[in-house]
Amino acid sequence: MSVSVDGRSTRWDDHRTARRAELVRAARKAVHKLGPAVSMDEIAAAAGTSKSIVYRYFDDKAGLRLAVAEAVVRQMHDALRDAARAARTPEGALREMVRVYLEMIESSPNVYWFVTRTAIGGNEPSSPVEVGAGRRRAAEQALEATGVSVGPADTPLGAYLDSVIELVAEPFARATDVSSADAAAWAAGAVGFVRGAGEWWLGHDLGLGGLSREELTERVALWLWTGPVGVLHNPNSRTEEHR
Amino acid sequence: MSVSVDGRSTRWDDHRTARRAELVRAARKAVHKLGPAVSMDEIAAAAGTSKSIVYRYFDDKAGLRLAVAEAVVRQMHDALRDAARAARTPEGALREMVRVYLEMIESSPNVYWFVTRTAIGGNEPSSPVEVGAGRRRAAEQALEATGVSVGPADTPLGAYLDSVIELVAEPFARATDVSSADAAAWAAGAVGFVRGAGEWWLGHDLGLGGLSREELTERVALWLWTGPVGVLHNPNSRTEEHR
DNA sequence: TCACAGTACCTGATACTCTCGGTCTCGTGA
DNA sequence: TCACGAGACCGAGAGTATCAGGTACTGTGA
Known part of the structure; x- marks a missing residue:
């Protein structure tokens, strides 16, 4: 039988992988140049794109940070x-x-x-801790x-x-x-x-x-x-x- | 006359020192209870006061953090x-x-x-670093x-x-x-x-x-x-x- | 088989929301 | 007068939503 895969999405797989790697490289360069407190806007600008594109490929700043760490x-x-x-x-x-x-x-x-x-400079998730547990x-x-x-x-x-x-x-x-x-x-x-x-x-x-x-x-x-x-x-x- | 002026100043000095120490204690308890990402509003509330009072005694969050660290x-x-x-x-x-x-x-x-x-969760000062120096x-x-x-x-x-x-x-x-x-x-x-x-x-x-x-x-x-x-x-x- | 409407994904700009660090204003009391 | 404290306010930055245009894939019916 034929497992039909929707090509409308899969045709972008390679593109997504390459684009993500490209954004990680750009982020790393931006951090190197601008400092560890660089903002997402600055990272996007350094990548020659807009913030919404960065958020298309990474859930949040922590996700981008993780990807940079993985590259390092x-x-x-x-x-x-x-x-x-x-x-x-x-x-x-x-x-x-x-x-x-x-x-x-x-x-x-x-x-x-x-x-x-x-x-640093971020608002990564946190939640209260119940003391006494x-x-x-x-x-x-x-x-x-x-x-x-x-x-x-x-x-x-x-x-x-x-x-x-x-x-x-x-x-x-x-x-x-x-x-x-x-x-x-x-x-x-x-x-x-x-x-x-x-x-x-x-x-x-x-x-x-x-x-x-x-x-x-x-x-x-x-x-x-x-x-x-x-x-x-x-x-x-x-x-x-x-x- | 000059003695009374000195006396007034001394009285407020003691008050400021005591008030500061009290805020540090409250901050420490708030951190212990609410977590390291606690906000200044939460610290102030835990101290039973408002945020502007905390800022009267500490320049910024880093200053309060330093005071807590010193107490620790x-x-x-x-x-x-x-x-x-x-x-x-x-x-x-x-x-x-x-x-x-x-x-x-x-x-x-x-x-x-x-x-x-x-x-964590803060926006402590940062400035760009010129690469190549x-x-x-x-x-x-x-x-x-x-x-x-x-x-x-x-x-x-x-x-x-x-x-x-x-x-x-x-x-x-x-x-x-x-x-x-x-x-x-x-x-x-x-x-x-x-x-x-x-x-x-x-x-x-x-x-x-x-x-x-x-x-x-x-x-x-x-x-x-x-x-x-x-x-x-x-x-x-x-x-x-x-x- | 093929044309076409529908669908999915891409892009980037822009406006928007929300949180939180920090600031300002004003009233009160000693 | 001056220090105090409450509460309103501001702005930066993380994250979200909307829009329009383009390309390519999918499904349907003739």
């Missing part, structure tokens, strides 16, 4: 994976990943903040209420972090024999570590000895891998990879 | 400092601090997000443009993080002989680590073996102190404090 993650995913594969030890893999991450922060801070600082439940609802869920990969930050965490967990899991939950928890912490140190560095670098990005990369990778214990036992240790 | 930090500062002093080793101090931090995340997630997730400069401007500066303690997140970082840096500096910049960079990473793991845990805890907060505290402290190297060399190691 796809690009970054490849770089992180290549860096990890090129290293000969788990520690080396970690160092390369720290480098890639810090390079991204430095090269395109606007896009980084757009993706990781959810809803139990601590854990309240914590989950608070996260969901903010439209920021680090768990489900249905928000920009969640998707962004989950993808990066998955990659970062690999050297830890490779070096140790721990459960996947532990590896993910460590990776989440590690990503947080790089973020914390990287963002601090951006804000404090001047007048404080001027750590270069390479110096920070080395330190962060060392601290992540061996913690203060490593500094204690071998303050001048580079890496075991170079021995 | 003051309370947390004491708990973190007490925890650090009660521990006999730097590692123990770090573990206690991780515990305090995770307890706060769990007990008052709405306030935590209000302070650390800048500008050099990478470092652009990065700084991007941060400043977002109203989120991790450096200067004139924003909620900056003040919040700097205060916590300063405390967390202490065990590291005590255990090692590194520069204060390195200690601060490590502490920034460590705070990020706790945030990353804690926020991940809130979003992923269900169905993943159910790490309790205590279990997470132990793991985070261990990973922060010894990294994967510590797990490799002594997977079941508790702490040196218990030797």
Whole structure:
């Protein structure tokens, strides 16, 4: 039998896919140029179209933000994976990943903040949280209420972090024999570590000895891998990879 | 005559200080109850007053957010400092601090997000960033443009993080002989680590073996102190404090 | 089979609604 | 006089609705 598909809609499938990707590219460029608080009107103008067209392809600003994050993650995913594969030890893999991450922060801070600082200048959905429903439940609802869920990969930050965490967990899991939950928890912490140190560095670098990005990369990778214990036992240790 | 003028001025100074503190308390309660996306109208209503009164004592929402963050930090500062002093080793101090931090995340997630997730639902100041002004400069401007500066303690997140970082840096500096910049960079990473793991845990805890907060505290402290190297060399190691 | 009306989707401009941060005006009381 | 507080007001930006014109597909009846 013939499954008749209405061509009036399907004839636009390729067009829709291409148009959507085009809008994501334009949005990313607009964010890079105009800052993370760019408005939808500005994004539409940068794409050479009108706001209503942007809303034809994305449900709302959060949807566009998610698409931009996915594009960033796809690009970054490849770089992180290549860096990890090129290293000969788990520690080396970690160092390369720290480098890639810090390079991204430095090269395109606007896009980084757009993706990781959810809803600056936006009005993304939120709803009241009833207090008293139990601590854990309240914590989950608070996260969901903010439209920021680090768990489900249905928000920009969640998707962004989950993808990066998955990659970062690999050297830890490779070096140790721990459960996947532990590896993910460590990776989440590690990503947080790089973020914390990287963002601090951006804000404090001047007048404080001027750590270069390479110096920070080395330190962060060392601290992540061996913690203060490593500094204690071998303050001048580079890496075991170079021995 | 001049004495009475000074007296009147002093009386109003005390009133202003008290009124301000009262508004901060009310705001904090409103955030706790209604969520981090609470509006200024809602905060004013919770304080039993009108919005224009809130704006009499705070320049804008960011100013109120900063005041709430300062109140949180003051309370947390004491708990973190007490925890650090009660521990006999730097590692123990770090573990206690991780515990305090995770307890706060769990007990008052709405306030935590209000302070650390800048500008959810808000329109805090931003201005365009000229691309091409050099990478470092652009990065700084991007941060400043977002109203989120991790450096200067004139924003909620900056003040919040700097205060916590300063405390967390202490065990590291005590255990090692590194520069204060390195200690601060490590502490920034460590705070990020706790945030990353804690926020991940809130979003992923269900169905993943159910790490309790205590279990997470132990793991985070261990990973922060010894990294994967510590797990490799002594997977079941508790702490040196218990030797 | 083919012509044609109907249908679906595209575009962009423009007007509109709503929320919320922030501002202004005015009356009151010490 | 001056600080207070209530309530009206303003504007930015997210999101929605309407319009007209164009292209291509679909279904129907001759």
